Amino acid sequence: MSTKPTVLVTGADGFIGSHLTELLLNEGYHVRALCLYNSFGSLGWLEGVSHPELETISGDVRDPDLCRQISDGCEIIFHLAALIAIPYSYVAPDSYVDTNIRGTLNMLQGARANKSLKRIIITSTSEVYGTALTVPIAETHPRQPQSPYSATKIGADALALSFHAAFDLPVVIARPFNTFGPRQSARAIIPTIITQIASGATEIKVGDLTPTRDFNYVEDTARGFLAIARANDVEGQEINIATGSEVTMAKTLDTIATLMGKEVSWVTDPARLRPSKSEVRRLLGDSSKLRELTGWAPKYSLEDGLRKTIEWFTEPANLARYKADIYNR
Ligand SMILES: NC(=O)c1ccc[n+]([C@@H]2O[C@H](COP(=O)([O-])OP(=O)(O)OC[C@H]3O[C@@H](n4cnc5c(N)ncnc54)[C@H](O)[C@@H]3O)[C@@H](O)[C@H]2O)c1
CATH class of the missing domain: 3.40.50.720 (NAD(P)-binding Rossmann-like Domain)
Structure with missing residues (x-):
C-alpha cells in the first residue's frame, strides 16, 4: 500500500x-x-x-x-x-x-x-x-x-x-x-507531416493549410x-x-520541413479536408486565467517543441509504429 x-x-x-x-x-x-x-x-x-x-x-x-x-x-x-x-x-x-x-x-x-x-x-x-x-x-x-x-x-x-x-x-x-509532441497519433497534422517526410516522401499529402492553431x-x-x-x-x-500565439498550418509545415532539412511540396488530399462549415478556421487562446491563477507559462516555443517532436518521430523504432503512407483518421 x-x-x-x-x-x-x-x-x-x-x-x-x-x-x-x-x-x-x-x-x-x-x-x-x-x-x-x-x-x-x-x-x-x-x-x-x-x-x-x-x-x-x-x-x-x-x-x-x-x-x-x-x-x-x-x-x-x-x-x-x-x-x-x-x-x-x-x-x-x-x-x-x-x-x-x-x-x-x-x-x-x-x-x-x-x-x-x-x-x-x-x-x-x-x-x-x-x-x-x-x-x-x-x-x-x-x-x-x-x-x-x-x-x-x-x-x-x-x-x-x-x-x-x-x-x-x-x-x-x-x-x-x-x-503536439512525441507519441501523438498520426491523425493529427504535425505527426502526419513528420512521418511522411521521415519516410522519404517528397510530395506531402495535406488537408486545408489556411486555418490557424495555437499549438x-x-x-x-x-x-x-x-x-x-x-x-x-x-x-x-x-x-x-494555450500559448497565446497562432500559426497557420502552412507555416507550421514549412517550419517542419526546414527543421528536417528537406525540400518537399504539398498536395491537397480531399480525404483530409473537413466539410467547409465544420472546419475551425481560427484558434488563438487566451491563457491569462491559467497564468494568473497558477503562474503557468509555456516552456517551449513552437520551434523547440517541433525539434523535440521530430527527434522522437525520426527514431527508427518510433517511426516503425506509424503508417506514413495511409490517412489515419
Ligand atoms: N491532442 C490534442 O490536441 C487535444 C487538444 C485538446 C483536448 N484534448 C483532449 O485531451 C484528451 C487526451 O487526448 P489525446 O490527444 O491524448 O488523445 P489519445 O487518443 O491519444 O488519448 C485518448 C485515450 O483515451 C482512451 N480511450 C478511448 N475510449 C476509451 C474508453 N471508452 N474507455 C477508456 N479509455 C478510452 C484511448 O485508449 C486513448 O489512449 C482527450 O480528452 C482530448 O479530447 C486533446
Whole structure:
C-alpha cells in the first residue's frame, strides 16, 4: 500500500495521458492509470513503463461500475479518456456520445461516490469554441459545435458543470488548445507531416493549410493539468491551456520541413479536408486565467517543441509504429 497521494488518470494509455502520468510519477504521486481494455493486453503508450508507484488498470469508461471502483481512494482524478479524432466523429458519432458524454457522466458519478476526492479535472478542448468570433479566445467565448466531436465535448463539459452546481462536486474543466509532441497519433497534422517526410516522401499529402492553431507542446499541456490540479479555489471553473500565439498550418509545415532539412511540396488530399462549415478556421487562446491563477507559462516555443517532436518521430523504432503512407483518421 503506497503512502503517496493516489491520483487517477483516465486515457493514461494515450498521447497526453501518458505524458501526464510520467509527470505525476516524477512529482511523487501514486498513479492509477486507466488504459482502454483490449484483447491484446496492450497498455498503449504505457506499455513497458515500469515504476513502483504506477498501477495500471484495463477497462472502459463506458462501464459505470468500473468508474466507481477506480475512483475509490483517489484524491485527484484527471479524466482524459475520450474519442478525439474529428474526422472519425463524422462516421461514428454514436460511439463519441457513448465514450465522451456517457463516459464522463460515469466518471462524475464515480467521483461523487468517492469520499477521498479533492478534485476531478475534466478534459475539454478548444474545439468547443469553433472558429474564433473574437481573439484571443477566453473561457467566456461562445460555444460552437462544428463537429460531432466538439458537440460531445460541449455536452460532457455541461454535465461536469452541472455536477458542480447541483452536488458541489469539486470539478474543474481543463481546456487544452492543440497539443503536439512525441507519441501523438498520426491523425493529427504535425505527426502526419513528420512521418511522411521521415519516410522519404517528397510530395506531402495535406488537408486545408489556411486555418490557424495555437499549438501547445505536450509537456507544457501536462504541466497545465498539474497546475490546475494544484490551484486554489477553482472549483466550477473552466481554464484554457494555450500559448497565446497562432500559426497557420502552412507555416507550421514549412517550419517542419526546414527543421528536417528537406525540400518537399504539398498536395491537397480531399480525404483530409473537413466539410467547409465544420472546419475551425481560427484558434488563438487566451491563457491569462491559467497564468494568473497558477503562474503557468509555456516552456517551449513552437520551434523547440517541433525539434523535440521530430527527434522522437525520426527514431527508427518510433517511426516503425506509424503508417506514413495511409490517412489515419
Ligand atoms: N491532442 C490534442 O490536441 C487535444 C487538444 C485538446 C483536448 N484534448 C483532449 O485531451 C484528451 C487526451 O487526448 P489525446 O490527444 O491524448 O488523445 P489519445 O487518443 O491519444 O488519448 C485518448 C485515450 O483515451 C482512451 N480511450 C478511448 N475510449 C476509451 C474508453 N471508452 N474507455 C477508456 N479509455 C478510452 C484511448 O485508449 C486513448 O489512449 C482527450 O480528452 C482530448 O479530447 C486533446
